[in-house]
Amino acid sequence: MTVPNATAIVVAGGTGERLGLPGGKQLAMVAGRPVLAWSVAAFAASPAIGAIVVVCHPDRMDEYRAAAVEPPGLRSVVLFAPGGPTRQASVASGLALVPDDATFVVVHDGARPLVTPGLIAATLSALEDDPSADGAIVGQPAIDTLKVVDGHAIVQTADRTRFWAVQTPQTFRAPMLRSAYERALVDGFLGTDDASLVERAGGRVVVVDGPRDNIKVTVAEDLALVEAALLFRKDGGGA
Numbered sequence: 001m002t003v004p005n006a007t008a009i010v011v012a013g014g015t016g017e018r019l020g021l022p023g024g025k026q027l028a029m030v031a032g033r034p035v036l037a038w039s040v041a042a043f044a045a046s047p048a049i050g051a052i053v054v055v056c057h058p059d060r061m062d063e064y065r066a067a068a069v070e071p072p073g074l075r076s077v078v079l080f081a082p083g084g085p086t087r088q089a090s091v092a093s094g095l096a097l098v099p100d101d102a103t104f105v106v107v108h109d110g111a112r113p114l115v116t117p118g119l120i121a122a123t124l125s126a127l128e129d130d131p132s133a134d135g136a137i138v139g140q141p142a143i144d145t146l147k148v149v150d151g152h153a154i155v156q157t158a159d160r161t162r163f164w165a166v167q168t169p170q171t172f173r174a175p176m177l178r179s180a181y182e183r184a185l186v187d188g189f190l191g192t193d194d195a196s197l198v199e200r201a202g203g204r205v206v207v208v209d210g211p212r213d214n215i216k217v218t219v220a221e222d223l224a225l226v227e228a229a230l231l232f233r234k235d236g237g238g239a
Contacts (some may be wrong), residue, residue, distance in 0.1 A: 004124045005050055006171070007102040008043040009094035012036050012056040012064065012110030013083030025111050025217045026056070027067055031230040035217050037068040038113030038230070044076040046117040048124055049106070051077040055094040056110075058082040088190055088197075092181050098174065105177050107194045108169040111217045114229055115169060122208050123171035134176040134203035137195050138210035139166035164207055167214050170194045176203050 012026045026036040033041075036054075043049045056064050061080040069078050079097050083090040091107055098105055104124060108115060119138060126136035142163040148156040170193065172180075177194065180201040184191065191197045195205045213229045215222060 004048040004104055004128065005102055006046075006048045006104035006106055006124060007098045007174075008046075008049050008052045008106045008108060008120075008169075009091055009098070010036070010039055010043065010052060010054050010108050010110045011083075011087060011090050011094070012039075012054055013087070013090045026064065028217065028223055030113060030223055030227045031234070033072075034068045035113045035223075035226070036064060036110045037072060039108060039110045039115055040068060040078065041072055041074065042115045042117055043106070043108070043120065044072075044074040044078075046120045048104075048121065049076065050102070051079060051099060053079045053081055053094040053097045054110070055081045055083050055090045086190065088181075088184070091194060092185070095178060095181060102174045104171055105174045106169045106171045107177075109167075109216055112168055112214055113217065113226055114211075114214050119208075119210055119214070120169055120171075122210075123169055126206055126208050127171060127173065130206060132204060133206045135170065135172040135195055135198050135205035136208050137166050137170040137193075137205060138168060138214065139164040139207045140210060140212055166193065166195065166207065167210065167216070168193075172198055172203075176201070 027034045040052060043052050081093045081097050084093055106120060123136040127133055142160040142165060146158040146160045146163060147154045148158055176198055180197040183201050184197045198205055217223060217226060
């Protein structure tokens with residue numbers, strides 16, 4: 001099988017105000033590296049990824065490069081794009097730097113440092129194995145009981161067998177993702193994730209079952225969970 005030609009867009013524009021740490025969540029240290037460095041390194045280790053576009057606040061590009069890209073000595077081409085007022089605008093900014101010949105685009109939250117090359121490869125394989133799919137995103141089936149609530153009153157208990165919690169990476173055929181973003185811009189549509197834009201544009205998106213530790217760093221307590229998972233992997237307890 002040939003190696004896919006893919007470009008990664010790592011979205012690192014969040015300020016991390018809820019984390020309460022100088023430099024925000026992207027530069028918070030876990031297991032000896034900034035959060036963002038772990039995310040970028042996973043894509044750099046994937047043979048399918050030809051280039052990585054980091055999207056961040058325009059005033060922090062040099063800071064992020066110095067802290068999260070240069071120290072590991074990554075061989076991959078790492079470009080920087082300015083973030084926008086919304087996550088969707090930030091991804092669009094990164095998409096503008098994706099090479100024209102890229103077959104796939106993988107979008108990932110920089111604050112999900114537990115992503116692995118294997119998980120990235122799984123989304124790409126899902127698209128290669130299913131020509132009718134336009135996107136493949138990571139998620140897990142819901143395990144908690146789900147309630148439909150009005151205010152604080154329960155209206156209905158949902159059938160959780162039909163619900164998945166979705167995360168990133170989210171991988172798409174490049175032409176479809178570009179078309180979906182262009183259509184959303186023209187229509188003024190703001191989606192909840194990249195897949196929602198592709199779905200709205202008529203694309204077919206499948207879900208890849210991912211690990212439940214693929215959490216997004218949001219509050220300070222998340223850092224301890226991420227560090228424990230990374231140290232567990234280092235000791236041979238995981239991929």
